[in-house]
Amino acid sequence: MEAFEAEIKKEETGRLTYVKVPFDARACFSIPKGTIYVAGRINEVEYRGKLLSRGKGEYILVLNKALQKALGFNGEQMQVEITMDLEREGEKKSGDKIETLGSSMDVITAIKSRKSIRKFTAKAIDDKMLNTLLTAGLQAPSAKNKRPCHIVVVKDKTMLAALASYNPNARMLADAACAMIVCGDRNVEGMKEFLYADCAAVSQNILLCAHGLGLGAVWCGVVMNSDWKKRIAKELKFPVKVEPISVIALGYPNESKEEEDRWDVGKIHFDRW
Structure with missing residues (x-):
């Protein structure tokens, strides 16, 4: 996990509100390619998002409106404390084995x-x-x-x-x-x-x-x-x-229901309505 201070800035066009990441995130988090998803806290407010590359190892974290509101950002430059780590929720831990069941029903x-x-x-x-x-x-x-x-x-x-x-x-x-x-x-x-x-x-x-x-x-x-x-x-x-x-x-069911035939030729169309 990385911790740093940064300023929340708004582009002159007003299109993006962001913070600049003061390190090469791809090198820091050992991500050779693909989108970099990160998570952490900004002034104790939890966030999750993805980094945008601006070339030459420079990355920014874009803040959506909900996060801006939670931080009390009013459009002026704002100094914040940030913790940032790679979001790894989708990765399986090494050696994990998930036991599952089969079904006899086709x-x-x-x-x-x-x-x-x-x-x-x-x-x-x-x-x-x-x-x-x-x-x-x-x-x-x-x-x-x-x-x-x-x-x-x-x-x-x-x-x-x-x-x-x-x-x-x-x-x-x-x-x-x-x-x-x-x-x-x-x-x-x-x-x-x-x-x-x-x-x-x-x-x-x-x-x-x-x-x-x-x-x-x-x-x-x-x-x-x-x-x-x-x-x-x-x-x-x-x-x-x-x-x-x-x-x-x-x-586990405490009621049973009969199978219902829902075939309806009026709902089927070929090539056009």
Whole structure:
């Protein structure tokens, strides 16, 4: 980790607000190529972002509006203390081995027979099954392979009850064994259409995997700018620019539903509408 003092500056064009990194970040963090993602604190405010190269080993950290507001930056030059380290959340630790489960259900059967389950037994989900669900989620496709999605696993019963109490459409969370909250990092993927699509793909993988493992699950949507979305971000201490996209309640099912044939020829179009 590097610690240094710097000035927050605003370009004359007003387009960028940034701090200059006083060292060659690529050499310092031993990153031979690719985007450099960093994290740390600016005056005790947590941040996460990527460095922009200005050539000859010079890098800047661009500050988004939310971070500027949190720091109290008013457009004038401002001296700050910064800690900076390479963000390594996506890397596997050396020697780590994630144990996962298989399923006897084929993928077509899983797609056709999966139903939303809102009633659960009190049985807990073990770590190997959780790892299988998380692995399935992270295997989802991603626009330009940016992979901006994170998954927050909530097993704490008090927190589950609190999340349920904030949204009547998510009351089943109070009885779920756990919840998986699929989040999108706008520092990594700035186009909201791609961000939401990536998170939706992760969510669907988790739902299908849960069904294949004999679990029940239901997708609870998170409405943009809703009180529930703000509550989730606050209660779970999300970093700036990370937003919850979907909440999945999970558990062993305490209800059964019949398979439904959803084939509708009126919804199918070839070559044109």
